[in-house]
Amino acid sequence: MSEAVLRRLDELSSNQLSKRLAYMGSIFFLVFFILLPPVLGISLKIGLVGQVLQDAALLDRAKAAIFYSFAIAFGVATLDLVLALPMAWIIARGNSKWRNVMDALADIPFIIPTVALGFSTLLFWSGTGPLSLLGFSVQPGLPLILLLHFAFSYPVIVRVMVGELLAYNVIYETAAKTLGAKAFTIARTVTLPLLRPGLIAAFLLAFARSLSETGATVMVAGVFENGPVFIKNAKDAGLEGPMVLVSFTLIIFSVTVFALIRLLGPRLKLPLNRVLPGLEAKLSSRRTVNMRDGATLAIFALFVLAPSIYITFPALGALTDGTIQNALSGRGIWSEYWQAMALSYTIGAVATIINVVTGLPVAILIARKRLGKLATTVLDAAVNIPIVVPSVALGVSLSFFWRSFGFLPEFWIIVFAHTTITYTYFVQAMAASIEGIPEEMEETARTLGSRPLMVFRRIIVPLTKYSIFSGAILTFTRSVDETGATTAVSQSLKTAPVLLVSWVKHVVPATTSDIALGIAFLVLTSFASLLALRLVVYRRSK
């Protein structure tokens, strides 16, 4: 940008009015493009609900689907919290050599696209997996869904809790030790109570992920139905009424549950009044700790890691049995594949750019509390709504909203859907990063004669550029991975994950090799972008 333009912009930034306009613009975008469409979309078609209410069998199916969505999410989140917490402990408190390895391994189910997880889980537990050697397998249905959701929500807990444990000030534990407390007692009376906000956040994220995930769940559901599966089935059958009903219910219930847990969670009192020194000393002993760690690692290996990476076998197999040639030459079913990949990446790029440009001002408003305490809290909550709501329900609503205008091409509807779903990630990451820069630094820079935009360019951006970059990468990856909303919205266009789901459901004649290879390409490109992220992190931390 030329010097003169920059200077003009800098000057403008001192001007109260122009600053206000910029912020108002970003809030306008948030409200009218991100928040309102999902709400209005459903309301527009609310009349169709009558279709379902009159059909008893359909209504029962719908009710069961909704129930199971929440039951599974709740059960999985609880189980994950209990079983993944010791893993987070091992990673955070272990010595650094092992820590990085464990951290990377535990991250795998989080960073590979859910379609990869779904297919890998399917192969591992049913079909030709290692268990078949022992004589039994888990067929598609509720148990397989539970295993899948357990695996992909596990790393969410680990990630959040490792962060919390590392940021947590160890001095409280040291203080407890000087007062004579042993390890178990300290964990129970000091560390966990202090980490409660983190535990609640981790639980809610795992819960949200389970509630929302569509693509992989469809792959392993068989004839079983939870919310997202039901909606997809209804869409395939062309029944809009059930889609509206279940989406609407999912949205209302999920927002309520989240609010309740958010409000009541902090009030849960853990029993702190008595300590049984003898018992707790035994629980703190080396032996107990080793047993606990051993069990944790075993569970991780069997139920999380193995099912996630199993897909590499058939993928490698595809390299030798001729599938790869078909793939690279675009023969048969593969012709659609490369188109779908291109579409996925284009949508990803566009959605990311929109998020960065419109999300940054909102992140600043939240981080610096420019609007005052109350308004900031409301803004913060509003920004969080898209991840609370299951993506498929969001997609249904957005589809109705934008289609009612008639003129918006399908590509852009999908882009807006992706933008909405990934908006929260970017804004929250940026807000946290900006909050980490003491406001004093900006203030001092201004007193040295810097105009606000210059302060932003010269101080904030250099100090947060890692976060901007990682926020963008996460947004991009999440978009490429997205199945729920895209399934609901797409009519003629198919993104790569949606295409792969249709291959697994045998809508199109794809062999296991085909699917494995298709997924492998998707995973590799995801990995490439996340590897870039890791490198930036590594360089930054030096």
Add this chain to the structure above:
Amino acid sequence: MPSISVRNLTKRFRSLKAVDDVSFEVRDGEYLCVLGSTGSGKTTLLRLISGIIQPTEGEILFGGVDVSNIPTEERNAVYVPQTYALFPHLTVLKNVAYGPLSKEVPRPEAEESALKVLRMVRLDARADAYPNELSGGMQQRVALARGLASGSNTLLLDEPLGALDIRLRLELRTELRRLAKESGLTVIHVTHDQEEAMTIGDRILVLRHGKLQQHSTPFHVYNRPGNIFVANFVGNSNFLEGIVENREVIGSVIRLRENLRVNVADVSFEPEEPVVVAVREEKLSISPRARDDKENRFSGEVEAIHFLGEWTRYTVRLVNGDQVAARVPIGSPVKAVAVGDWVSVSFNPVHTHVYESPTIGLQRELEVY
């Protein structure tokens, strides 16, 4: 023309008045120390003057001009927070050059003058280092250099020496003042350290709960403290409660507990008024118990003797039950006095100050900062 004028300045945060109706002037080239404890409003005052926050009421004038509509970046008053706020991603040189660069001075020129200032603070050798590689004392000097290089004529320093070791504080104190005076700057230096304020301030402004207590030279603040708070906060004072017995032309007699009588130089209170008499610890003399009674000489038992290095502090319980402390310089120690001995404590009426008895009681008044 005063460099900075503050008139009836008030800042409210919800129901709390952080700064309460404060008015004062800072002369061009003056080194003003604002003295107060945490919560006294001194930081808020600096932030108001620099424009980082806006006042609720009142006005601020720079060189006679009202600055309420002038944004921070145009006020030309550099704010140095307690944490220094050095930009971690820029070298020392680039940090110091930041001010001129912001004002569109071409880079080579800006860095040239930055280097010059770094030479003044003797850090030119570390120009290419990053802030986190420097010690606390060095970081402080970089922050100062950054302010000096900005070309501004006003520095607002928030506890500039607070984060440093006591030794370093003593060394850098006078250097700070010297640099400011050499560069002809007007400085407002906020601190909670009253010795610091007295050593380097041309004048001191004492704040408490956002209200101005006294604004005067160090000599006046110390020797004519305007109220109990200042008498207590600056230096070490004894406080004795009593009632005015009678008032003459040249002084009054105050009746303390158990009818112990004290002569004071003050004549502003009427008989029967409850008052508090303040006398600084170093103005009390201690000697082995004397037989005869003289004016302002009282007997008491030594309860404790504390060695403070330059001073020795004697805590004495007077015959009437009041407890006082006397400081004696190590250069002229009191001979042969031990804990449990009876001594005579005396002081000159000229060194007393008399104040209205506080409505919340003396004890509470002294506790609340």
Add this chain to the structure above:
Amino acid sequence: MPEVRVEGATKAYGAVRALQGVSLTVNAGEYLCVVGPSGCGKTTLIKTIAGIVKPDAGEVYIEGEAATALPIEERGVGYVFQEIALFPHMNSYDNVSYGLMVKGATPRERESPVEEMLYMMGLDGFATLYPRELSGGARQKTAISRALVSGSTLLLLDEPLGALDLKVRTSLRYELRKLVKDLGLTAIHVTHDQEEALSISDRIVVMKAGRIVEVGPPQEMYLNPRELFTAKFLGEANFFTGTVKKYTDHVAEVAVNGSTIMAAAREVTPLKEGERCVLAIRPEFVELVNDPAGGNTWECTVMSASFVGDHFRYELRASNGEVFLSKAAVRGDAAGFAAGDKVYAALPEERLLTFRYPEEGLEKALSLE
């Protein structure tokens, strides 16, 4: 049986040598203060005693038992952190009773000792408040109470008064010592405030760069230090480099910059004729007079004069070129000298401390690193 014994404690963090072979014996019931510049290792030392830091080499004995291999929770030592570290999710009462709870005491059993301690500390009104709701002083006292209630007889305090305002600090430090003595505890108190150390300790330990420089009772260390660094670090001191002309049992005749000074010979540092030496004298012993009074009087010009409330601080340049400080207690209403005045500085023989010239050079010996 000494309460604590440290033998040859060594600890390095990468290239930083925090402790270099430190040995110390602390007697039961003693109040010991450890002082030194930041980075000298004083905090590392008490953390080693507590077990928070595991030394690379050396042993720790507590009450005669080898404690080096014991984990923190088994050493039975009360620790007060510089950061206070009260559990934020528990109120005062629960914080203070934590130590007892951990040992298995029921709520009923904990009531009496906790309430007694809170009452003793003046905290009984704050029992239900959370740390964030307490003032700095109350938080400090709660942290101290927490360490005491758990029943340990050894108390380790890391800058326990560091976060407090000056006035609160000076009154609380006497309370702290009194409490420790009343309860018959042994205390090791780390501080950077040497006045604090001088006023409340039985013995002071001065540390520098991971080593113990000197240990001794406060008055001894202040008035007759064996080491140059002690003279520099406790209080302030002027240093003159010179050569010994004559040395007897009682007197050292030293040539300083052309003048001759007589200093009292000190047993702790015998000197030889022709040897280079350093003379130190504290500013408060340098007397300024209008006429020369005899031996050890230098003609000086006052370079700068500050009024610091209870004393004047003068920077002087002698006719022989030496620059040094004098602190004169304010006497009566004397206005003191002003910059430019010609005065005579008397350096009393018995106040001049003799030291051998340090091998590493004077500047290095006196530096804070």
